[in-house]
Amino acid sequence: MATKTTATKSVTYNGGLDAVVIHLPSGAIEFVRGVAVEVPADDAKSLADHPDFTPATKATTTTTEPPKEAS
Numbered sequence: 001m002a003t004k005t006t007a008t009k010s011v012t013y014n015g016g017l018d019a020v021v022i023h024l025p026s027g028a029i030e031f032v033r034g035v036a037v038e039v040p041a042d043d044a045k046s047l048a049d050h051p052d053f054t055p056a057t058k059a060t061t062t063t064t065e066p067p068k069e070a071s
Contacts, residue, residue: 009044010036015052022047 013020013031021030024043031037036056039047047053 007041008038009041010056011039011044011047011053012036012056013053020052 011031012035013033015033017033019030019032021028024039024046026040026043029037029039029043031053044055048055
């Protein structure tokens with residue numbers, strides 16, 4: 001039997017508590033303030049209207065060169 005993959009979204013909790021446990025359709029998920037958590041896309045939709053949850057920003061990798069010395 002083929003397994004069905006579901007899309008996930010990163011969500012960050014930014015509320016007043018250090019952490020919360022939310023019971024979503026996929027199960028209970030702990031959110032620590034400021035830490036991005038991957039959740040199924042349907043669960044992310046249910047959190048989208050709550051002011052304490054925001055889509056996590058994607059980490060970008062930037063390369064910087066060390067400053068060149070004056071000659």
